[in-house]
Amino acid sequence: MADILRVEGLSFRYPDSPKSAVSDFELSIPEGEIVVLAGPSGCGKSTLLRAVNGLIPHMYGGEYSGDVLVAGSSVKSSNMRDLAQTVGFLFQNPENQIFMFSVERDVAFGLENLGVPREEMRARVDEALRLLRIGDLAQRAPHELSDGQKQRVALAGVLAMRPKLVILDEPTSLLDPKTASELVALVAKLRGELGTTFVVVEHRLDLLVEVADRLVVMDGGRKVLEGTPMDVLFDNEAEAHGVAIPAVAKVQRLLAEREAGKAAAAKLLTPSALALAVEGRLT
């Protein structure tokens, strides 16, 4: 399948900043994948995402080299209007991306801005509300929503624009564990139903390895590891780059190392499966 996103040797330095926030970055993502981007804070993840949806270079000045191609066209030479329709961006704090006084108006915000006719807008808003199962919140004001609900509303507003690529910047950082895993399940469901490509910046890898096709680790503005989630989690270097390896993966890896000759598992085991495996080793 064609690549929805290609990052080609991208480097970017913010004005007045001594060093590049992103350096010589290469990345290709085929349509329909879920890719997780991990790395210590300040390593340039958000900067990379800004370069994907065009905020860099259209809103931020700075030193830019290399190229980013979304659905085949260069971000540099596209305008924000077209980019907004191809790339959806869910920012870290849902509070600061809800503008309107009622949920349904906010979900419609992007479509209003694009001048979508009312009947079509109504249909797309209702569809987004239904996809995220927040139809019952349609008339609520933002301050009457929980953080998890705000996150869904913000995501509905993004999806109503029908982007091919959706970027989520630390979407679970404000959510409790249950709501966080619901969000991850939702991402998997949307990919299945709509074929949307997702790039997710996330620290809680245990939540995402299940659904992700690929894990990319960044450090100091550079890409340091890339592969299937299990390959990366089993890589010796991963922990050194600040990746929080889920405990289950650590144990799984130890087991695999002791059973010499056995290839590393392709999947993260469930706790009960892991318990069985450990039991098997003991007896």
Added chain:
Amino acid sequence: MMWLSGGFIFRRGDSFYHRLDPRAKLLNSVLMFTTTLLARSIFEMVLVILFMVGLSAAATVLKRVARTMAFTALFSGFIFVVNVLFTRDLETSVLYAIRFIAIVVSTSIFFITTSPDELEQVMKMFRLPRDVVFAFVTAVRFIPVMMLDTIQIMDAQKSRGLELEKGNLIRRVRNMIPILIPLVVNSVMRSGELAEAMEARAYGAVPRPTSLLVYRATRADVGVVCAAVALFAIAAYSFYFVVPVRFP
């Protein structure tokens, strides 16, 4: 402040009046407002006030309106006393005092029954620039957020030993600085994030954005506006053509 929030801040309601077209609500309030200015007799003034009280009752906001009236009556009393002293005309003084109450109530009814969404629609109707309307919308949207921020910052600073209620006036004002600085920093960061999110959702992509909401005048709209026009006509007629209508 209490007076302001009680008398002028929208709270969600589900009455026939709340559901009126915002344009009808605006027109109705403007008509009531001008009628009170034209009314030259206590009789006419009482008519307008009865009309407004009736509407408030139908809009299930009578309690709030009554409280606003009671509060405004304090100022009215003052207006009355000053007028009596200067004009020595009891009826005119009473008229002015009631007029003041009526003016406040006519505007109050509009604001407490019109949601920010509807206010936005009204602003658009007046062809205000998109940016101005949007600035208003976000300002209203973030009032509760900023209030929560303030409370959290105050709690945080108090738990670090800041004593807000101590000392003389200068000291108290200085004590506000540890509250204001984080609040300003917060808001600046927030507006940066808002700007990014606006770009990502195609703000300003087309010169004439569409709107999800649609308002169509219904029979209720026409009915309310007709009643207001009738009152207005009576007041205007008597203002221009006849001696003020007095109590029969």
